[in-house]
Amino acid sequence: MLMKQGEEKIHVRKVGYVKRDITKKRKPYHRVKKPPMFKTPRLLQKLFASCRETFKGPATVPSPQDVHKLAHILDNMKPEDVGLSKDLQFFKPGGIVKENPRVTYTTIYQCDNFSLCIFFLPTNGVIPLHNHPGMTVFSKLLLGEMHIKSYDWVDPEVSHNMLQQSSQMRLAKLKANNVYKAPCDTSVLYPKTGGNMHEFRAITPCAVLDVIGPPYSKEDDRDCSYYKDHPYTDFPNREIGEVKDENDCYGWLEEIEMPQNSQMDRIEYMGPPIIDHNIYSIP
Secondary structure: OOOOOOOOEOOHHHOOOOOOOOOOOOOOOOOOOOOOOOOOOHHHHHHHHHHHHHOOOOOOOOOHHHHHHHHHHHHOOOHHHHOOOOOOHHHOOOOOOOOOOOEEEEEEEEOOOOEEEEEEEOOOOEEEEEOOOOOEEEEEEEEOEEEEEEEEEOOHHHHOOOOOOOOOEEEEEEEEEEEEEOOOOOEEEOOOOOOOEEEEEEOOOEEEEEEEEOOOEOOOOEOOOEEEEEEHHHOOOOOOHHHHHHHHHEEEEEEEOOOHHHOEEEOOOOOOOOOOOOOOOOO
16 A cells, blocks of 8 residues: 655544543552553554564565465454544544545554555545555455455566557556455455555545555655556557457556545554564563
8 A cells, every 4th residue: 555755744633543541540558550551452463473474575475374374363353453443433424524535544563574554545535546566465444345446467578569559558457346345354465466556445434454565665666656547448459369358357557647636644653552572672
């Protein structure tokens, strides 16, 4: 999923998190103890540990065993595991759509090998068609209902044999064009398969937990590109006979400048923290 640094900040209260009572009652003749830290949900901490094992660094793809393990953890995660609730104002009809029509995101954790992020889409909110260069991405719809469309590139040799259209136009195969409603299984995309270019369009207010490895990085040639899709029949190509009978499963992707609706607001993560044992000493 895409993210851009330096986005406009908004108040955390617009999305909100599950309220937790962390106060302690005073005891006679005893010092008042400090409130305990939030307890990290078991699945969230387990997800973090699995990410440590799964993502070995740039230019690597997780093994099938690691993918299965990580996806299984995400399949069992609930909104409460990251401090969310369907009763929050954001997820109620007419919640904050008028105030904040743009997509909002928060980062739970990020390192060089992977990142954990939550994207909040208001009704009719869109994350436009974009790619994930060299990345493996797990997406878990925690709340809401959304339409997802995704593509993979056709074999590069086939793509270069197309008509003399713009050099930014390439042939892609449609991988998904469906509506998903939480709770549902985790989707996984890979650097070259699984629907590496995808678009999210919210039907109701949605929250999506993304595990991205490795994260976007301009310095490491993993910048985000955006696309506009065209029906295959708009630019028929007689040289690509093997796809001629499946026009509805293919399309042309035109690389475009960053769309205006791709801009997002970033907020501070206020949910349960992740304990990184490589940094903190746990007694």
